[in-house]
Amino acid sequence: MLREVVEYLNPKPGKRYLDGTLGGGGHSEQILIESEPDGLVLGLDRDEEALSAACQRLQRFGARLSERQASFAEASEILATIGWQAVDGVILDLGISSHQIDSPERGFSFRGDGRLDMRMDRRQELDAERVVNTYSESELERIFRDYGEEPQARRIARVLAVERKNKPIETTAELAQLVARAKPGRGRDHHPATQVFQALRIAVNQELVEI
Ligand SMILES: C[S@@+](CC[C@H](N)C(=O)[O-])C[C@H]1O[C@@H](n2cnc3c(N)ncnc32)[C@H](O)[C@@H]1O
Numbered sequence: 001m002l003r004e005v006v007e008y009l010n011p012k013p014g015k016r017y018l019d020g021t022l023g024g025g026g027h028s029e030q031i032l033i034e035s036e037p038d039g040l041v042l043g044l045d046r047d048e049e050a051l052s053a054a055c056q057r058l059q060r061f062g063a064r065l066s067e068r069q070a071s072f073a074e075a076s077e078i079l080a081t082i083g084w085q086a087v088d089g090v091i092l093d094l095g096i097s098s099h100q101i102d103s104p105e106r107g108f109s110f111r112g113d114g115r116l117d118m119r120m121d122r123r124q125e126l127d128a129e130r131v132v133n134t135y136s137e138s139e140l141e142r143i144f145r146d147y148g149e150e151p152q153a154r155r156i157a158r159v160l161a162v163e164r165k166n167k168p169i170e171t172t173a174e175l176a177q178l179v180a181r182a183k184p185g186r187g188r189d190h191h192p193a194t195q196v197f198q199a200l201r202i203a204v205n206q207e208l209v210e211i
Pocket of ligand 1: 020021023025026027044045046047050070071073093094095096097098120210211
């Protein structure tokens, strides 16, 4: 939806834009192109890897792009520190980037195998392994139901609570298998663990609180 988003934002020279979810830098790049020669963008992302990839991609725009590793929830403080009183447009492209999903070691996906991590900001202590292994069964059920709209939330929480007594659940593949076991015969059009992974990601990154 790059074209539609930028059309609505309608970037113009001399204006200032906040990209609260810089990610791979695709939206910011288009804003910088359309606001040539002197439109400015402040790009934020919680993910250090995303930020450095975006900075590399957008190097040619020089000082027209400022970037910070931060949550968009901190935007007003950061705007104050760089001396911007106001912005002319804001974009939030919420969710997860393809880079995050495609990197098994980030632990976001049931495809591939990696440690259960799911932190967008890796300076944060709470990760998915801790949520899965230390949250109460009823809290896990609530997370799967409220953040994943998972109809089998209770069953899945039960299976995880029983399994983790034998051995901590440490990897994305282990979790995906346990969820699939709790939902036999389900998920023909998508992986049975899709909603559980989404729910855990939202819980680990406190995404609703940030919004
Ligand atoms: C869908 S991607 C953005 C893609 C980007 N618009 C592009 O054109 O490449 C979402 C990004 O938002 C970041 N993110 C998620 N929650 C955030 C938050 N509260 N503050 C800042 N960045 C956040 C993620 O780390 C991820 O890089």
